[in-house]
Amino acid sequence: MNYLLLFLAVALGYGVALFLKTKKIKQISLYLAFSGAFLLAITVFELLPEVFETPSKSIGIFIMVGILLQIFLEFFSKGAEHGHVHLHADTKDFPWLLFISLSIHALLEGFPISEENNLLIGVIVHKIPVAIILSFFFIKAGYSRIITVLFLFLFALMTPIGSFISENSVYIDTYHTEITAVVIGVFLHVSTTILFESSSNHKFDLSKMIAVVVAILLAYFL
Ligand SMILES: [Zn+2]
Numbered sequence: 406m407n408y409l410l411l412f413l414a415v416a417l418g419y420g421v422a423l424f425l426k427t428k429k430i431k432q433i434s435l436y437l438a439f440s441g442a443f444l445l446a447i448t449v450f451e452l453l454p455e456v457f458e459t460p461s462k463s464i465g466i467f468i469m470v471g472i473l474l475q476i477f478l479e480f481f482s483k484g485a486e487h488g489h490v491h492l493h494a495d496t497k498d499f500p501w502l503l504f505i506s507l508s509i510h511a512l513l514e515g516f517p518i519s520e521e522n523n524l525l526i527g528v529i530v531h532k533i534p535v536a537i538i539l540s541f542f543f544i545k546a547g548y549s550r551i552i553t554v555l556f557l558f559l560f561a562l563m564t565p566i567g568s569f570i571s572e573n574s575v576y577i578d579t580y581h582t583e584i585t586a587v588v589i590g591v592f593l594h595v596s597t598t599i600l601f602e603s604s605s606n607h608k609f610d611l612s613k614m615i616a617v618v619v620a621i622l623l624a625y626f627l
Pocket residue numbers: 483484487489598602
């Protein structure tokens with residue numbers, strides 16, 4: 406069931422993109438700010454306490470590795486995880502670098518999802534705008550519908566696969582805390598970048614501020 410929901414989040418994003426046809430970008434950036442704040446709040450309220458149950462400095466190293474990993478991945482994805490794509494689509498071939506970097510990110514974020522936290526909701530809320538923006542990119546860049554749907558289909562499988570592996574592999578489970586710490590780093594970087602980039606030129610935007618505060622409150626009271 407959880408796997409299906411994670412998959413459907415991407416399908417929904419594609420549907421919304423087809424429906425909106427690149428207009429209403431303003432509303433999407435509002436929802437993006439909400440999703441970033443929500444993901445950050447789930448990370449701070451639930452994932453951090455989980456890995457620091459027994460405090461140790463080495464957990465901090467894994468968090469830093471996650472931050473660095475995400476910075477590295479964004480050299481190839483050009484920021485698709487946090488809501489914009491700046492690829493120059495000269496060829497209309499399958500964009501492998503974008504695909505691989507996004508897939509590593511999406512696979513990882515499936516690992517810490519469990520019954521004990523609300524990360525499933527956090528990842529779904531975060532995935533929908535990412536899927537919308539990816540779809541916009543593919544449509545605007547003139548990719549064929551087959552490549553677009555194939556890309557989104559494979560991308561949608563990654564988080565459920567990550568979640569499935571972590572639930573079913575005893576080997577992976579021995580490193581549960583370390584992997585969760587890496588994903589915390591990934592989430593910290595992605596969500597704070599969303600928040601940073603969603604305020605254009607540091608101008609105060611009341612509606613965005615409200616979206617962020619509501620997201621934090623919701624995550625707290627879940
Ligand atoms: Zn960016």
